[in-house]
Amino acid sequence: MTESSTDDLPDHVAENRRHWDTNASKWVAPGERAWDQSQPTWGIWGIPNRELPLLPDDLTGRRAIELGCGTGYVSAWMRRRGAAVYAIDNSAEQLATARRLAAEHEIDNIEWIHGNAEMVPQPDASFDFAISEYGAAIWCDPSVWIPEAHRLLRPGGRLVFLGNHPLAMVCAAVDGASPVGPTLERDYFGLGRLDWTEALDDPGGIEFNMEISSWMRLFGDVGFDVARFHEIQAPATAEGTAYWVPAEWAKRFPCEQAWELVKR
Numbered sequence: 158m159t160e161s162s163t164d165d166l167p168d169h170v171a172e173n174r175r176h177w178d179t180n181a182s183k184w185v186a187p188g189e190r191a192w193d194q195s196q197p198t199w200g201i202w203g204i205p206n207r208e209l210p211l212l213p214d215d216l217t218g219r220r221a222i223e224l225g226c227g228t229g230y231v232s233a234w235m236r237r238r239g240a241a242v243y244a245i246d247n248s249a250e251q252l253a254t255a256r257r258l259a260a261e262h263e264i265d266n267i268e269w270i271h272g273n274a275e276m277v278p279q280p281d282a283s284f285d286f287a288i289s290e291y292g293a294a295i296w297c298d299p300s301v302w303i304p305e306a307h308r309l310l311r312p313g314g315r316l317v318f319l320g321n322h323p324l325a326m327v328c329a330a331v332d333g334a335s336p337v338g339p340t341l342e343r344d345y346f347g348l349g350r351l352d353w354t355e356a357l358d359d360p361g362g363i364e365f366n367m368e369i370s371s372w373m374r375l376f377g378d379v380g381f382d383v384a385r386f387h388e389i390q391a392p393a394t395a396e397g398t399a400y401w402v403p404a405e406w407a408k409r410f411p412c413e414q415a416w417e418l419v420k421r
C-alpha cells in the first residue's frame with residue numbers, strides 16, 4: 158500500500174481523513190456484509206444491480222478504479238466480474254478493513270492505495286471504468302475530482318457515481334440534526350460545500366453537492382456525456398430510517414442521485 162501524508166492536503170481532505178479514520182470502526186460490519194454479497198446492491202435502500210445496473214456484468218480485461226473505496230466491497234464486486242482494480246481511499250483505517258476482507262475472501266489483483274481521489278498518482282488514460290459510491294462522489298470537490306476522473310479514463314471510458322441527491326441536502330437541517338425532513342432548510346442555488354464539523358448528530362466531515370444544472374454544466378465542460386441519470390426512490394416495502402433518511406421521506410422525494418457518464 159502506498160502511504161500518503163497529511164502535508165499540503167486541502168482542508169476538506171484533511172478533515173475528511175480525520176473524520177473517516179476516527180469513524181472507520183462503525184463501518185466494519187456493513188463492509189463485511191457487503192463483501193459477503195454475491196450481487197451488488199446500491200445506496201442506502203440496497204437497490205439490486207438488476208434494477209439499477211451501475212456495474213456491468215462482465216469487466217474481464219478491463220482496468221477499473223474506485224475513487225474513495227472505503228471498506229472496498231465495490232472493488233471486490235468489480236474484481237469478481239474480471240476487472241483489474243485500483244482502489245484509492247483517504248483513510249488508512251478504512252483501507253485496513255478493506256485489506257483484511259480482501260485477504261479473508263482470497264481476492265487478489267486489487268491495489269489498495271492510501272491517497273486523495275482528487276489527485277491520483279496514475280497516468281492519463283489508465284482506466285476503462287471509474288466508480289464512486291459515496292466516496293469522492295460526496296466528499297471531494299466536484300470541480301477537482303470530476304476533471305481528475307476524466308483525466309484517468311480512456312476515451313469512451315465510463316464514470317459512474319452515486320451519492321446524496323441535492324434535494325436531500327436542501328432539506329437537511331443546517332445544524333446537522335437528523336433525520337431529514339419535508340421542509341426546505343437551505344438554498345438550492347449555491348449548495349456547494351457542506352460543512353458538518355459542528356453538526357448536532359454525527360459531527361465531522363465536509364461534503365459537496367451542487368444544483369443538477371451545475372453538475373450537468375461541469376460534465377459538459379470537462380468532456381463527459383451523460384449516458385443516464387437516476388433519481389433514487391425508496392422501494393414501496395422500505396420501512397424505518399436508513400442512516401439519516403426516513404423511508405417515508407424517500408418514497409416521496411429523491412434522496413440519492415446516480416450518474417453514468419461517458420468520456421468523449
Ligand SMILES: C[S@@+](CC[C@H](N)C(=O)[O-])C[C@H]1O[C@@H](n2cnc3c(N)ncnc32)[C@H](O)[C@@H]1O
Nearest residue numbers: 177225226227228246247248273274291292296
Ligand atoms: C461512505 S465511504 C464510501 C465507500 C464505500 N462505498 C463504503 O461504504 O465503504 C466514504 C469513503 O470516502 C473516503 N474519502 C473521503 N474523502 C476522500 C478523498 N479525498 N479521497 C479518497 N477517498 C476519500 C473516506 O475515507 C471513506 O472511506
